[in-house]
Amino acid sequence: MSDADSEGDMRSTPLIALNVSFRKKLGLYLNPRNTVAADWMAVAEVMGFSYLEIKNYESSNNATLKVLEDWQARSSDATVGKLLSILKEVERKDIVEDLRPLIDEDVRRYWEQQKKRKAEPPVQVHEVDSCVSRPTGITLEDDPEGAPELFDAFICYCESDIEFVHDMIRELEQTEYKLKLCVFDRNVLPGSCVWTITSELIERRCKRMVVVISDEYLDSDACDFQTKFALSLCPGARSKRLIPVVYKSMTKPFPSILRFLTKCDYTRPCTQAWFWVRLAKALSLP
Numbered sequence: 197m198s199d200a201d202s203e204g205d206m207r208s209t210p211l212i213a214l215n216v217s218f219r220k221k222l223g224l225y226l227n228p229r230n231t232v233a234a235d236w237m238a239v240a241e242v243m244g245f246s247y248l249e250i251k252n253y254e255s256s257n258n259a260t261l262k263v264l265e266d267w268q269a270r271s272s273d274a275t276v277g278k279l280l281s282i283l284k285e286v287e288r289k290d291i292v293e294d295l296r297p298l299i300d301e302d303v304r305r306y307w308e309q310q311k312k313r314k315a316e317p318p319v320q321v322h323e324v325d326s327c328v329s330r331p332t333g334i335t336l337e338d339d340p341e342g343a344p345e346l347f348d349a350f351i352c353y354c355e356s357d358i359e360f361v362h363d364m365i366r367e368l369e370q371t372e373y374k375l376k377l378c379v380f381d382r383n384v385l386p387g388s389c390v391w392t393i394t395s396e397l398i399e400r401r402c403k404r405m406v407v408v409i410s411d412e413y414l415d416s417d418a419c420d421f422q423t424k425f426a427l428s429l430c431p432g433a434r435s436k437r438l439i440p441v442v443y444k445s446m447t448k449p450f451p452s453i454l455r456f457l458t459k460c461d462y463t464r465p466c467t468q469a470w471f472w473v474r475l476a477k478a479l480s481l482p
Contacts, residue, residue: 206277206303211268212428213276213306218298223260225291234286236260242282243267256452265453269427276303334393335383335401347378349439349479350402352423354416357408360443364406373476378402391421398426404479407440409459411448427453439478 226236240250240263253259268274276299283292337345353361361379368375378384378397398405405426413419423438430437440459442450460475462468 206280206299207275209276209303209306210428211264211274211276211279212424214264214279214299214302218295218302219261219264221295221298222264222291223258225288225294226260227258233290234288236263238286239263239282239288240267242285244271253452262452265424266456269424269453270456334385334388334396335378336385337383338385344401345383346376347383347397347402348375348404350378350398350405350422350426351380351408352405352413352419352426353379353408354410354412354419356412357410357443360408363443367472368476368479373480375476375479377406390418394418394422395425398422399429403437405438406475406479407438407454409440409442409446409450409454410444411446414448414451423451423453439475441475 223236226239229235229237236253236259237250239260240253243263245253245263245266253262256262264279280292280299283289335345339345351361351364358381365377365379367373369377378401380394380397384393384397405422407413407419407423407426426438438454438457440454440457441462442459443462445463460471460478462471
């Protein structure tokens with residue numbers, strides 16, 4: 197029995213374990229419209245997507261990839277095992293057989309990474325925490341000898357949107373709301389691994405995450421990682437953890453992975469007067 201089988205079978209392996217290579221090859225099988233074998237539309241229907249949602253995916257260059265991303269974000273049932281069951285249900289056992297070596301390898305690597313993560317020694321931990329050991333000394337106000345610095349929200353943004361981030365600081369931190377925002381370039385100390393620290397902040401230090409959506413955001417690898425990581429922590433948006441914000445007009449389509457979330461839209465004149473109040477209230481929730 198392999199390591200993957202011993203630590204968790206396919207049903208307990210989250211879909212995020214399947215890497216880009218597998219997803220691209222799955223698209224080669226499912227993207228072409230097929231009158232004989234089931235295609236991506238049949239898979240999306242079994243996953244629970246509505247007729248209108250499926251029609252909307254038709255304009256995508258890679259509908260299979262978009263369906264997988266959205267299913268992963270909205271469903272706690274999005275596992276490798278469930279995907280295999282769906283492919284078998286729509287009678288695409290040929291895909292399962294052809295791609296099974298890739299799937300097994302991705303699952304094996306996923307569980308190996310989980311083992312290494314659990315085996316890593318705690319960093320600068322002097323007290324026994326009731327949950328998980330957390331690294332300290334990563335933000336300006338961290339006390340290595342005390343509790344880590346906590347925030348109301350992590351701000352996901354790209355450099356071109358920094359002026360709006362300054363507006364958020366003025367409106368949410370320096371007013372009666374007194375919220376505490378985690379702005380990476382302002383709060384995080386230099387010298388640490390970007391991805392490790394970002395994950396720590398989003399998962400353990402910040403109650404929520406605000407995503408500043410813009411055309412530039414869509415081209416940012418860092419923003420893409422942060423968004424998908426936050427979504428993986430709250431399938432189906434049950435905890436209202438992620439809040440999309442649009443502050444200027446866009447020429448590119450709104451990201452499909454976030455379209456099922458209620459957003460704060462500053463571009464609509466009729467709602468600008470309530471924009472900061474709504475956002476502050478959402479971030480103030482327990």
